[in-house]
Amino acid sequence: MKLSEIIEKLNLKCLNEANLDADITNAYSSDLLSDVMGNARSGQLWITMQTHKNVTAIAALKDIPAIIIVRNGVPDDDMLEHAKEEDICILVSSEAAFPVCGKLYELIK
């Protein structure tokens, strides 16, 4: 499913528009950065509550096109700046990781 459709259906706030036409077929949910580093795959959407610049550093290295920050987390300014430089879509959900994952799973499974 196109990232833009996911944004609409999950009612996500978009803080940095990028990769809106990307076809998202899978996602990875984790707040442990080495877990994401070791196990996430390129093209996956990343669901997390981490909001610092290392998140975008890892997303850039792993070719992750978009990040959903859960529970209305606010990304640090340098994370947002870095997301702009690296063309990573930054999305925010008011919900916690569990409902976000459940709804996303239903959409793209």
Next chain:
Amino acid sequence: MHYTFKIEQGNFTDAGQASSSVKRTMKQLGVRPENIKRTVVALFEAEINAVAHAYGGQIDVDIDGEKIVMVVADKGPGIPNIDLAMQEGYSTASPQVREMGYGAGMGLPNIKKNTDDLKIDTTVGVGTTVTMTVYLNN
């Protein structure tokens, strides 16, 4: 080709710049994507380890058509028990580092999994040198 990067103690903000730069170079050289992925995972983890645990250090990267060799040398506390440090789940990271999402004890195992050769020279109270090699033709 040779590249050198400095590591500053506790500077997580700039962590990943070495990996990012190496990734760009490898892409330009036309290295296979799997090998680029393995390399950046290992280098990023080694860089984070040094930022989180050591008092500063240096990364030296040599790349040729056959392999990439990455040497991350730090001045730091050293690793008292390497076998323990290699165990998944074991970590000595500070609470602040854990809050950032690190310290799950997956760094060194990730490095091991993603490199073809890994050598760790460490002296307690002096520092640690991690030498990682990824062969580019396999």
